[in-house]
Amino acid sequence: MSDLFSPVAAVRASASIDTTVADRRVPRGLTRFAGAALLAFPALFSAGMVFSPPQTEEGDAGYIASLAADPATSLLSANLLHHSWVALALGVMGLILLVGRRGRVWVSLTAVLVAFGAIQMSGLLLSDWFLVAAGNVLTPDQAVLLNATAKDDSMMPWFLTAQLLGLGGLLALSLGLARAKVVSWWIAPLPLFAFLVPVLNIGVFAAIAFIPLMAPIIVAGVKLMRLR
Known part of the structure; x- marks a missing residue:
């Protein structure tokens, strides 16, 4: 009975627990799926922006007019953008598998x-x-009124959580991934500019x-795709 409390028994028990935990590996197919979803996010988003109809007037009236002028292209763009955020929501949780103790909580x-923010964005x-x-x-005035009433x-x-998160x-x-040494620090700030560049109005x-x-x-x- 005393052997159960001996240091040797404690080490053996600890090793047994560690082995059990190590054996609970995530199926490789899931890590590849998460990695593929993350890779799909920027590709789908970029394609959605490429097909976004040009807006000739500022404000809600101009935005609605640009969408209505070319329904097929507008809905193709909306589909691509919607599924880009779906892909991000499906893949982002897999990043936890790349992180050790350093930066794990963040x-x-x-x-x-x-x-959560990606789910909100896809819904919008x-x-x-x-x-x-x-x-x-x-009519244009009715369409603008409908949009304003809905918003x-x-x-x-909904809008704030989508944009902020x-x-x-x-x-x-990205900064958390850099701290965890998953990516380099010099590329970590780049997502900040991804949503500032469109302000420059340089189109495609x-x-x-x-x-x-x-x-x-x-x-x-x-x-993630290469994770074994």
Whole structure:
């Protein structure tokens, strides 16, 4: 009975527990799926922005008019953007597998927040389907009024969580991956510029630039694909 409390018995028990935990490996197919989803995110998002119809007027009226003028292209863009955020939500939790003790809490927390923000962003894209219909069925003033009424104060938590967690969360996640030594520090800040470049109004070049600016996510996705 006393052997159960001896140092040797304790070491053996600890080794047995560690072996059991080590044997609980995530199936390689799941890590590859998560990595592929992360790689799909910037590609789908960039394609969605490429097909986004040009807006000739500022404000809601111009946005609705641009969507309604070319429904097929508008909905293709919306589909690509929607599924880009779905891909991010599906893949981002896999990043936890790349992290050791260093940065584990930060990456785990930000991965959850980014996943939630990505889900919020994907849901917001549904409005494009309604705006395409509104722009073709209603008068311009009615379409703008409909859009403004739908986007009342009750929608603000949805918009804020989508933008802060889906967009801003990517930067926080990248910095966490750098701290965990999954990616290099010099590429960690790049996601910040991914959502500032479109402000420069350089059209399709901004959409294409999104892919290299998501370098931390791409590098992490490749590492997940190679994880054994």
